Amino acid sequence: MTALAASRSWSAGQRAVVLGVGLGAAALARAALNGSGATSAYLAGTGFGAALLCLAFAAGWRPVRPRLASVGVGILGGLILVGLPLLASPSTRAVTGMRPEPFLAWLVVTALVVAAEEVLLRGALLSALDEAAGPMVAVLTSSAAFALMHVPLYGWGVVPIDLAAGVWLAGLRYLTGGVAAPAVAHYLADLATWWL
Structure with missing residues (x-):
């Protein structure tokens, strides 16, 4: 039996548990492998992103073509996600302001990690939890x-x-019906850490 066939026979609750345990294991592995240099961090991030995508696909998640409106909602959602904390507490800037080098590698790895997190969290996990418990x-x-x-x-x-951001991103997922809007918003928020 393939992983996809097995995942179809699992209940939504079982899928949610497997996804949650897999996410936790991937996050701990990423932290253990992250190291102190850019190369090890990029490799750990790439492995983390790949692991999350594999988990989501094994649980039955499949991509759909994003609508242009979802991208627009994601851009607006990202601007709000970055802007509200800065307006509420300008001292938030001290928490951000990462400057990993090289910038292009950081952009690519960040895009992979963001997409994978959104596919797993707001795609596969949110869907399984919604089906199991509402x-x-x-x-x-x-x-x-x-x-x-x-x-x-x-x-x-x-x-x-991150808890507040997670609720916001889940709201974008429910508003648009897909992971494109939360992925765009999440990526913009992560990009903002470069400059803020």
């Missing part, structure tokens, strides 16, 4: 997973902002 549980659980997966790399201080 939209409220899906939003809260996938957002908590989003916040907690960042702890091994960035510490517990990121949990509140």
Whole structure:
């Protein structure tokens, strides 16, 4: 039996558990392999992104062509995601402002990681949780997973902002029906860390 055939026979709850455990394992492996240099960080990020995509596909998630409107919603969502915390607390800038080099490699790896996180979290996991327990549980659980997966790399201080961002990104997913809008918003927010 193939992984896809097996995933079709799993219940939505079972898929959610497998995705959550896989996400946790991938996040811990990424942190362990991240190292202190750009090359090891990029390799760890690439492996993390690939692992998340494999998990999502094994659980039955499949891409759909994004609508142009979803990209527009994602751009607006990303601007809000970056702007609101800065307006509410200008001291937020001290948490951001990463400058990994080389910039082009960072752009590519960040795009992969963001896309993979959105496919797994707002694609496969959110769908499985929604089917198993409804939209409220899906939003809260996938957002908590989003916040907690960042702890091994960035510490517990990121949990509140990442939890709020996770809820926002899940809202974009429900608004547009796909992962394009949250992926665009997430990528813009990550890009903003370069300049802020």
